Amino acid sequence: MIDLVKDNGPRPRCLVTNAKLSNFLNHEQPPTKKRPFSTILGQTYTHSLTLLIPKTPSTLQETLTSEETLYTLHNLKLHLKLSSLLTSPLFTPYIKTPPSLLTLLSLPSANPYAATITLHAGILTLDLDRPTYERVGLQGKAISTTGGRKHVKDRFLVEVNLRLPGMVRGKKGFERVVAAFENVLNETCTWLAVDAKSGGFESLLQDAEAPIKEFAPVERDVTPEVVELRDVSVPAFPGEGGIREEDYADAEELLEWISLGMLDSPRIRKDDGIDKHFSRYSVPDSFGEVATQNLSKFQWRGLMPPEFAYKVFLAALKALGEDWVAMSAEAFNGETYTILVHKGQSITWEYKD
Incomplete structure (x- = not known):
């Protein structure tokens, strides 16, 4: 409202990248040079790593518990x-x-x-x-x-x-x-x-x-802090081809929803009854009908090398299969990335200050 700070420098950039994952991902020799894997390995000094996935009967939480030494x-x-x-x-x-x-x-x-x-x-x-x-x-x-x-x-x-x-x-x-x-x-x-x-x-x-x-x-x-998110309104994700250039505004809305999910915001809950005078947010429906799901959030806080985030990401892909996976990491220097994988298609948002 009142411009008290002069901002003459370059504005922060958010780079959006699509990539199609291989039909068969060799977990013994996983890729390192293609996105989103290269993005994960490129962030060296991570202080916060968050994983958001649909809650399923088995999969990732059992893996993290049974192989605790690998994910601690x-x-x-x-x-x-x-x-x-x-x-x-x-x-x-x-x-x-x-x-x-x-x-x-x-x-x-x-x-x-x-x-x-x-x-x-x-x-x-x-x-x-x-x-x-x-x-x-x-x-x-x-x-x-x-x-x-x-x-x-x-x-x-x-x-x-x-x-x-x-x-x-x-x-x-x-x-x-x-x-x-x-x-x-x-x-x-x-x-x-x-x-x-x-x-x-x-x-x-x-x-x-x-x-x-x-x-x-x-x-x-x-160690990971695990939070269960119940009755969450989940948007439909982009199909084959991912985000197109003309869908940039939709990509921004999708990133906003992922961020709210990782914050466990009540705005994305199905029964959210906030007065519209205080919040006019609605779950995006640009790519299809909004569904209701129970989600799980895993969050690590501390000094983490890229090899650790890479290992967590591969474990999530293996555990969830064709279902969707979202992961976000923030470094000490302020650089942040968010990755969404759905049915072999990945979208990577990279925030560079």
């Missing part, structure tokens, strides 16, 4: 300096060795200009302001965070592949990185850690003399 993550909160990642005994087995899928994320500090540091699959990424970048002495690239002003670059991105053969003690490149962390980026940070490969940190925590104990680890299980 263990997060660790650690307090350590960046140099400790490279000099502690944890470096070789949990960072440098390829089978390990250790993911680390530095939590925000009180300083708005502080570095943001992430580690996944051996790639250490540093998001630095200009003064810190000039002092750290590592090669990086300028990134724009100023609302589209082309000639102002106030942040820099540095990537270090710690799995390169030269990243060992005694090599000049490695020692240069260690020196930068000891002399410039030498503050103690709070980190979230998760290991998608092992599923937990039991081997690190069971020994009272383990090196990780000096970092004051606090473990937290990330």
